[in-house]
Amino acid sequence: xxxxxxxxxxxxxxxxxxxxxxxxxxxxxxxxxxxxxxxxxxxxxxxxxxxxxxxxxxxxxxxxxxxxxxxxxxxxxxxxxxxxxxxxxxxxxxxxxxxxxxxxxxxxxxxxxxxxxxxxxxxxxxxxxxxxxxxxxxxxxxxxxxxxxxxxxxxxxxxxxxxxxxxxxxxxxxxxxxxxxxxxxxxxxxxxxxxxxxxxxxxxxxxxxxxxxxxxxxxxxxxxxxxxxxxxxxxxxxxxxxxxxxxxxxxxxxxxxxxxxxxxxxxxxxxxxxxxxxxxxxxxxxxxxxxxxxxxxxxxxxxxxxxxxxxxxxxxxxxxxxxxxxxxxxxxxxxxxxxxxxxxxxxxxxxxxxxxxxxxxxxxxxxxxxxxxxxxxxxxxxxxxxxxxxxxxxxxxxxxxxxxxxxxxxxxxxxxxxxxxxxxxxxxx
Ligand code: EPZ
Numbered sequence: 001x002x003x004x005x006x007x008x009x010x011x012x013x014x015x016x017x018x019x020x021x022x023x024x025x026x027x028x029x030x031x032x033x034x035x036x037x038x039x040x041x042x043x044x045x046x047x048x049x050x051x052x053x054x055x056x057x058x059x060x061x062x063x064x065x066x067x068x069x070x071x072x073x074x075x076x077x078x079x080x081x082x083x084x085x086x087x088x089x090x091x092x093x094x095x096x097x098x099x100x101x102x103x104x105x106x107x108x109x110x111x112x113x114x115x116x117x118x119x120x121x122x123x124x125x126x127x128x129x130x131x132x133x134x135x136x137x138x139x140x141x142x143x144x145x146x147x148x149x150x151x152x153x154x155x156x157x158x159x160x161x162x163x164x165x166x167x168x169x170x171x172x173x174x175x176x177x178x179x180x181x182x183x184x185x186x187x188x189x190x191x192x193x194x195x196x197x198x199x200x201x202x203x204x205x206x207x208x209x210x211x212x213x214x215x216x217x218x219x220x221x222x223x224x225x226x227x228x229x230x231x232x233x234x235x236x237x238x239x240x241x242x243x244x245x246x247x248x249x250x251x252x253x254x255x256x257x258x259x260x261x262x263x264x265x266x267x268x269x270x271x272x273x274x275x276x277x278x279x280x281x282x283x284x285x286x287x288x289x290x291x292x293x294x295x296x297x298x299x300x301x302x303x304x305x306x307x308x309x310x311x312x313x314x315x316x317x318x319x320x321x322x323x324x325x326x327x328x329x330x331x332x333x334x335x336x337x338x339x340x341x342x343x344x345x346x347x348x349x350x351x352x353x354x355x356x357x358x359x360x361x362x363x364x365x366x367x368x369x370x371x372x373x374x375x376x377x378x379x380x381x382x383x384x385x386x387x388x389x390x391x392x393x394x395x396x397x398x399x400x401x402x403x404x405x406x407x408x409x410x411x412x413x414x415x416x417x418x419x420x421x422x423x424x425x426x427x428x429x
Pocket of ligand 1: 022023024026102103131132133134135136137171172173174175176315316338339340381382409
């Protein structure tokens with residue numbers, strides 16, 4: 001199994017191109033099931049999760065073509081994938097495929113909306129918590145699907161098609177909102193989605209669906225109205241920049257010091273997190289089509305943070321921010337309100353010398369003068385990124401095991417960081 005080896009202590013200087021967002025690309029790829037025509041997606045990141053979803057879609061009979069690199073394009077410009085669900089042969093998503101990635105459960109929505117039936121494995125738990133799908137099922141039921149749980153599978157049926165309805169989410173759910181949008185797009189009549197997720201990835205999906213012929217109002221707000229249409233068409237769509245990758249590198253620069261331009265990204269995708277980073281001592285400016293982040297000389301200030309749905313502080317940046325706070329000049333409190341078990345990185349940070357106390361949904365981080373390199377283990381995708389950030393600032397060598405977690409969500413991480421002066425390499429094996 002590959003490992004990442006980091007020798008810490010170098011500031012980061014240079015330019016990092018930001019990839020397309022994994023969490024936008026996945027629902028967009030799933031939306032290809034809504035039409036028999038071709039959906040062309042560009043700026044798709046090269047990630048293990050994208051490859052896993054392509055396998056699942058192929059299993060249904062979706063044709064895909066990945067365009068080769070054009071002259072002058074670098075590895076980081078993102079790939080273009082054409083998906084055509086013109087001859088779907090199966091609406092069954094087996095456990096072996098769905099269990100590798102929870103988001104693949106979302107295929108249930110376009111399948112039942114377009115073909116009247118889907119049989120999709122329950123995704124099961126994962127390292128960051130139980131993560132149920134009850135609200136996704138509720139959304140489909142509100143649109144008239146009948147749901148049966150059979151041998152670990154969710155069987156959704158709507159032989160006469162879905163009907164518009166009212167969906168009131170008791171808590172904000174990104175996946176639930178994606179599912180509701182895709183299902184409602186082909187339902188007969190109007191659907192109102194209340195307490196909808198406002199994440200930029202939801203807006204990106206809605207924009208693509210509109211280009212495909214869907215009638216959607218209010219995406220990006222907490223109430224979305226969808227007027228169903230009988231058929232959708234193909235289109236081309238550019239995946240929006242990855243705000244979590246952007247925030248991760250911004251935190252890495254805040255941690256190590258230095259000056260980096262994050263290219264092809266937008267501050268408004270993560271304004272809350274950038275404001276927090278400024279309070280912590282980083283300087284952030286918009287520059288061209290990107291964001292410049294620097295911290296020279298001044299120390300890291302402790303900042304209290306609570307994770308919240310968008311536009312609040314993202315749970316997917318909580319671990320990375322905790323890494324930064326381990327070097328702050330004082331104590332910070334980090335509260336995790338989205339997932340109940342998303343502190344697995346705490347014990348690994350402790351191996352590097354961090355001082356963190358857990359208390360319910362909160363972590364108290366007492367900043368220390370220095371971290372010391374050690375072997376550590378990645379437990380989930382974002383926790384891995386947190387260990388990279390800590391390793392970049394730690395004295396001596398840090399080895400991160402189980403980096404397949406990183407490969408799920410960070411494209412060419414070690415290349416992007418080493419070009420900015422980090423001493424980081426992948427050790428094969
Ligand atoms: C998406 O997961 C992201 N995944 C997650 O990113 C992200 O952490 C999360 O949204 C929150 O922002 C993708 O986009 C592929 P939710 P999702 O439904 O949609 C509870 C990463 O690292 N809930 O918004 O699965 C749930 O347990 C990943 O890239 C129910 O109770 O998250 C959680 O507490 C990790 N019942 C809360 O809602 C349900 O039916 C929010 O989850 C559904 C969710």
